[in-house]
Structures are given as structure tokens and as C-alpha cells.
Amino acid sequence: MRHIKALAIKLIAVLVLSYIILGLFFNYSIGNVLTLTLLIWIVSYILGDLLLLPRTNNLTATISDFATAMILTWFYLANITYNENNLFLVSFILSIGVAIINWFFHKYMMSNVIREKESYVQTNNFHYQTEASEEISPDKSKWKKDNS
Template identity: 40%
Template sequence: MRHIRNLLVKFIATFAVLFIILGMFYDMSFGNVLAISLVLTLAAYLIGDMLILPRTNNTMATLADFGLAFLVIWLMGENITYGDSLLMPALIAAAAIALFEAFFHKSVANQINNENNENQQQSRNLRYQTEASKELTPRKNDMDNKNKNNQ
């Protein structure tokens, strides 16, 4: 459920940023902005938030998301639209998305830390009991006496 909520928040923010920058300022169609937003949201969540963020820090994940956003917006924009070059709009949109990602990563990192703390608390609450006895090894004489009594 947490992943669905995170994906939904990320998609809405990505779509809003791309629609304002690409749709309003650079006249990209609604369908193209929607397609780029879907691809970028899924790729950035899987790569940036699930792979890079838990292994590194917020800065590295934000830089990775900037590069990913730039490449996805620029390459998809060039392939599904015609006309002017989308290099500058892709840079502007990627910077705006990276700004959002810096704050989004803090939320995701807090969720990951909370899960880890809960798992550690559960493992600390396990109580183990061991069995104890007076003798560590049986004596040979004791074994002989038991065998004679049993016969």
C-alpha cells in the first residue's frame, strides 16, 4: 500500500511539473506529457527511490533522478513530438523534478527508516531459553551402572 501511495504522489507531482513546463510554456500535447510522466514516474521510482536511495544518500539519489529525468524527457520528447529541439525544456523540467525529488526522498527515507526500526524492535523482543544441566558429559561408570540395572 505504501508503494502505491508513493507512486501516486510521485506521478501527480511529475505530471504537474511537466504539464506546466512542457504543456503550457512549450505547447506539448496533453497525451505526450501524460506518456512522459508515466514512464518517468515508474523509472524514477524503481531506480531512484528503490535502488539508489536505500544504498546512498539523498543527494546522490536526487542527482540520479535529475539525469534520468533529463534523459527520459529529452529522448521521449524528441521521438514523440516534432518541431523545435527539446534540450532546454528537458533541462528546465529535469531541474524542477529534481527539486521535488529532494523533498520526496526525505519522505521515502523516513518510511524506510521506520520499517527498519520496527524490524529491529521485533527482533530484539525475541526471548530465547536454553536448557541447563549439572553434567556436561556422562561418566563411563554411570553408563555401565545403568546398563547393568537394565539387564
């Protein structure tokens, strides 16, 4: 139930942002806005919120969500647009907005969805144990000589 609520919050936030930026400012159709929103929503939830956020921190997951939104938006709009708009600018503006939303959404995720028992081991918490011996090289005088 926690994940369903988080998915709904993220879907609504990304859909409203995408509609404002893509629909109102750059005149993309609601079908294109909805399709792109669903792509960004699913990929960033799985990659940024479920895989990276528990293992790293908010900044790393937000940068990942920015890059994911930038790549998905750029490739999707490149396939449906005939050079009406500057695709990099549109993708960059939408990605900045998605990153800002996800910065706050990650705080919600850490406090309400991801619990302490679900957190993963940090990569810098490993404690290695090594073996050591007193001698660096063997003492040949202590070897038994074969008298055969």
C-alpha cells in the same frame, strides 16, 4: 500500502510539474505529457527511490533522478518533435523541476516508506580481517631431512 501512497504522491507531483512546463509553456499535448510523466515516474521510482536511496543518500538519488529525467525527456521529445523547441532546454528545465520534487520526496520516502530494517549495508562499513604470521620466510634449518 506505503509504496502505493508514495507512488500516488510522486505521480501527482510529476504530472502537475510536467503539465505546467511541457503543456502550458511549450505547448505539448496532454497525451505526450502523460506518456512522458509515466515513463519518468516508473523509472525514477524504481531506480532512484527503491534501489539508490536506501543504499546511498538523498543527493546521489536526486542526481540520478535528474539524469534519468533528462535522458528520458530528451529522447522522448526528440522522437515526437519537429524542431519546434530547443529540446535540450525543455529537457533541462523539466529535469531541474523533477530533481527539486524528488529532493523533498526522498525525505518523505526515508521517513515514511523505507524503514530501518529495510536499509542496506553502507559500502564503507566493511571490516576486513587478515591473517598474519610471525615469520616472513620459512627457516630451512628446522626442516626434516629425508635420509632415504
